[in-house]
Amino acid sequence: MQLKELSDATGTSPASIKYYLREGLLPPGESVHATRASYSDRHVKRLNLIRALRQIVQLPIEQIRSILVLADDGVPHLTLLAHVQRVVLKLGTEGGEVARTSAADAVVRLRNWPDVDSDARDALNRHISLMEGLGIGLPPDLLDQYSSAVDSIAGFDLAATTEGKDTDSVILTAAVGMHMHSELMLKLLALAQASHAIRRLDDRQMPP
Amino acid sequence: MQLKELSDATGTSPASIKYYLREGLLPPGESVHATRASYSDRHVKRLNLIRALRQIVQLPIEQIRSILVLADDGVPHLTLLAHVQRVVLKLGTEGGEVARTSAADAVVRLRNWPDVDSDARDALNRHISLMEGLGIGLPPDLLDQYSSAVDSIAGFDLAATTEGKDTDSVILTAAVGMHMHSELMLKLLALAQASHAIRRLDDRQMPP
DNA sequence: TCTACTGGATAGTGGCTCTATCTTAGAGCT
DNA sequence: AGCTCTAAGATAGAGCCACTATCCAGTAGA
Missing domain, CATH: 1.10.1660.10 (Multidrug-efflux Transporter Regulator; Chain: A; Domain 2)
Structure with a gap:
């Protein structure tokens, strides 16, 4: 060819x-x-x-290269997946210490996930701090609900990701999957917000 | 000044x-x-x-302008919020007919959301089709779990968004909030995947 | 009056992902 | 063998975007 x-x-x-x-x-x-x-x-x-x-994932060339280099080095899939996450989550750009919120830790315990330090965990902690800093409130049980949902998807997804595929497919499934689920969430949230907004704002503007 | x-x-x-x-x-x-x-x-x-x-939201100048123009035209907040969604969800770029998946419709019924056509709904339908097309499976009850989570957040969020603020603040809360929740989801999903991956792959590589 | 700084207009910069052009050389057909 | 067609490889350029630097003129304050 x-x-x-x-x-x-x-x-x-x-x-x-x-x-x-x-x-x-x-x-x-x-x-x-x-x-x-x-x-x-x-x-x-x-x-x-x-x-x-x-x-689809809209990664810049440089970061794609960093993933492929690892893949071609033949690192273990676990290491590779961690790196893919790091890239898709845009970590490493924002330096600094890990926030002291332990919201993510609570989630980990709740879900009975292995209690291992990871970039994803740091990222989650940092993000929750950021949201708090921006005054975006999180209802107390929200993380529970979210994490329950992602917990069930993660197992499902990972099965699809790892079942005896070649490395390139593993990357593709992992990166595209993460991206797609996040977008799915965004759109669901939008629909929910639109629905609530219609209920709340429409009533005001045209009272019965 | x-x-x-x-x-x-x-x-x-x-x-x-x-x-x-x-x-x-x-x-x-x-x-x-x-x-x-x-x-x-x-x-x-x-x-x-x-x-x-x-x-934060990383919108291009052109789209920011489109939002601000509406805001300055004094359109109703409901219309404005719909437009903000359209922009944050990156709609309007991808043309084409709405997919025939009715997954979103099922969600709407389940959640008892007002059954109104909306861009968010079209976007959700299109996205679900896209995921199916890419072979990214959705466990049957996943949408239920997701939508339950976003349903509870949407009301909460919207209260914060609309309570007697000026228009600029409404936009800011809505756009930044959507973005932040979507990122939150991404990071939670990453953590969940990492956790499952550790369980599954680590065991393989170093059996007990 | 003189200087320093402002607002306004115009042109340039830097990063990124391509894309077009140019040269050279082998392939396949007659 | 000769002729044409196209590929490969290298280099330079395009196009987009969000700024940023420069220039000019006018006014306020000393």
């Missing part, structure tokens, strides 16, 4: 493919000779992964 | 303020004479709103 075919197979312009090659996201094809290189199914898979991370 | 003071009061560079003025996000100050204009508290509020929408 040569570049043009790779392009056709993935719907990516040859120019973009060349760009990804230059950036080291896509390994070079096997060079047949000076003016012909051949690409394999692995390239198709990899390219699809890159495109999904760019277009 | 002149430009420099406005800058100090909001931590925004004078150059950026000028830019927002040019873009019509910020109404011009009252022109005292050719080389002096005076800005009011309204400008401080507006500027803080703009900054929050840029830096």
Whole structure:
């Protein structure tokens, strides 16, 4: 398979493919000779992964590269998934100490999750502090409800993520899955808010 | 108050303020004479709103403008909130017909939300279809759990959003709140996934 | 009057993701 | 063998976005 075919197979312009090659996201094809290189199914898979991370999850090239480098280093999936999380959650950009809210810790105990330090946990703690700082109140049982919901999805999701797939698929499922669930939540919340708003505001404007 | 003071009061560079003025996000100050204009508290509020929408919610200038135009037109808050949702949910970019999944409709009935067509509902339907198309499975009761959680938050949130505030504050609370809840969800999900992953993958790698 | 600073207009910057062009060289057909 | 077509590789440029720096002119305060 040569570049043009790779392009056709993935719907990516040859120019973009060349760009990804230059950036080291896509390994070079096997060079047949000076003016012909051949690409394999692995390239198709990899390219699809890159495109999904760019277009759906909207990760910048640099971060996609950081994920792929790990994947190609053959690190354990657990390590890889942790890194994918770090990237999708946009951690590492915001430095600083971990907040002293222990809301996340409470959730961990409640859900009986393994009590391990993790970036996700720090991120959650930091985020809750941030919301408090912004004066966005969290009803007391909200975290319970949320965490119950995500707890049930996580097992389900992870099964799909890890069941004997190749590394590229694991990344894709994990990153795209996280993104999609978060968007799902956003849209559900919007619908809920719209519904409540209609009830509350419409009544005011046109009383019975 | 002149430009420099406005800058100090909001931590925004004078150059950026000028830019927002040019873009019509910020109404011009009252022109005292050719080389002096005076800005009011309204400008401080507006500027803080703009900054929050840029830096926290990360909306592009163009969309911020579309929100502010509506706000200044004095449309009803319900209309305004609907538009804010549309922008935060990134609707309107993806054209096309509404999917035929009626998952969102089921949720609406279950939650006893007013059965009104809305962009949020269309967005939810479209998103669920998209996830199905990507092969991201949703456990049967997941939407119930999610929607139960967001239902309880929406009322709570909306009370904070609408209680006798000026329009700029309503926008800020709504947009920032939506964004923050969605991020919260993302981080909770990450933590849940990390926890499940540790249980599942760690055991494999180092059996007891 | 002179200086310092302001407001206003215009042009430029930097980061990012591509995209277009140019050159060289082998492939396949006749 | 010769001719054309297209690929690969390298380099430079485009286009978008959110600023930011520069320039000019006018006025306030010393």
